[in-house]
Amino acid sequence: MxxxxxxxxxxxxxxxxxxxxxxxxxxxEPEPVSGDVVTAPGLELRGEFDEERYDVWANVLGLKPHGGEETLVVYCIDIHTPLDTESPYTEGDWEESGVANLEQVRWVLFSGYPNVGAADLVEAAGAEVNPDWDDEKLEQVAFAGTQAAVWHFTDDWNLLKDNPVKGGNNGEDEAVLAVYNHLTEETGSVPDPSGxxxxxxxxxxxxxxxxxxxxxxxxxxxxxxxxxxxxxxxxxxxxxxxxxxxxxxxxxxxxxxxxxxxxxxxxxxYDLPVGRVFLATSDEALSGDAVNPMTVGDSQKLILAQPREGEVxxxxxxxxxxxxxxxxxxxxxxxxxxxxxxxxxxxxALLVGGLTVIALGKRRKAADH
CATH class of the missing domain: 2.60.40 (Immunoglobulin-like)
Structure with a gap:
């Protein structure tokens, strides 16, 4: 033969x-995507580093690409750094971002919201959906649980088991903690699709x-x-x-x-959470061609959660x-x-469109968060 x-x-x-x-x-790799950050209210989470309290906001966050109408789903992967809402973000390398555990984070994105629907995720985690929650509240709960799991792997942050959501006495406590545990226990890994x-x-x-x-x-x-x-x-x-x-x-x-x-x-x-990192300190963001040129130094790093469709x-x-x-x-x-x-x-191919949600981490005591 x-x-x-x-x-x-x-x-x-x-x-x-x-x-x-x-x-x-x-x-x-596709051509880098750049865009501007949009935010919406979320939940305040109670957690810790090395057994010391560190509370953080998990606000709903999206990235609207330049030249596009729809909003990409992104999560915070840099809990200590404030978000720069005045500057554009552009895709960068994971290695450049200096953030850990990419394969585990991809698994969390693959298994969390929005790749799994909000109600389905809460129920899969073994919690109950409060019938009094509206769609916005249900999404906030799913976002917060997924964001907490992302921070667990990128920043070594742990959600408190006792009252993890500030003011979460309407079932939010139990649901967010259940989603967090669901996504951090027996976590798998999702490799880069280039492999x-x-x-x-x-x-x-x-x-x-x-x-x-x-x-x-x-x-x-x-x-x-x-x-x-x-x-x-x-x-x-x-x-x-x-x-x-x-x-x-x-x-x-x-x-x-x-x-x-x-x-x-x-x-x-295949469909795979993109897992691409967005940085506000890129050359594009610093250039005069940017929609909102950078005016500050380091800014919070974001990761895209929206699926990438590809073929081999x-x-x-x-x-x-x-x-x-x-x-x-x-x-x-x-x-x-x-x-x-x-x-x-x-x-x-990076899919641009669809969903408008993501969580953003902010330090509780920071005035600009």
Missing amino acids: RLKTIRTPLAAAAALLAVLAGAPAHAE FTVDLEGEESATFEDGRFGPYTVRSNAGPVELSAEGGRLETADGEAVESLNDGGQFWIVLDEGTNEITVKGNAQ PAEWRFALDTPESSEAPKPQLPSTGSSLTVAFAAGL
Whole structure:
């Protein structure tokens, strides 16, 4: 069996593209997004650092991108620093922000509000939704519980177990604490999507039997892979048509009559909390082109909670040598290389729009919070 290396410009989400050959590719980053902060009232939380009290506001916070109409969901990841509401924020690197535990924070965002609805999150945490709460109050509770969990990982801050919400005597105490515990106990980790890959195994071991080649095994850490073929069809072990396979799923190739080549395409799509950091101290924010040029130094860091939609496309082109008779001894098909070479494109598109919520941390005693 001969494998042809290809180099094909495959489209990624929102026309964001990175084409690589050989090893699985890392996606190119989107163009940085900049915008202005908008705020709404939230809940005051009672917590501590190293067993010393430190109370903080978890206000509803959003970021409206320049040139856009909708508002992005962001959370505070820098509990000690005041928010600069007069200056624009621009996307920066996580490493540049100096904030810890990105993979755990992504998991909190993935499992918290707004990726899980406010009522669903409270109930999943084992708490009750007070029927007297209006939508604004329910959202504030879900925001505050999620924000508290974010601060737990980014700033090593702990929510008090006794009366965690100042004035929270209408069920807010129990609900916020339940959401916080739900998101900080047995927390998982969500990797950066640039590490997502789609690969294929079996090129060295595949055989020809009963008119088909295989098996080939799909490897994906980006979720299910949709599959299609040109020049033949893909089958399961039982002869059923293959449309999608999870990691470890197998398929067999049946060539169209009169051809010995087939192109197999795979595509894994996913939604993932962006986990991108916004900083007010970026070059864009300091420039004269900014809507509100920076007038202060350091400002609170924010993290985007809105989902990013992306895909990892892959393509494999085979030239297969079909034995003249299926009655002949089953050969080990020759291969031109020791490993499969894959060319694919991977892109990540930042979704701008949808939700208008997030929590903002402010020190209780700070006059400007």
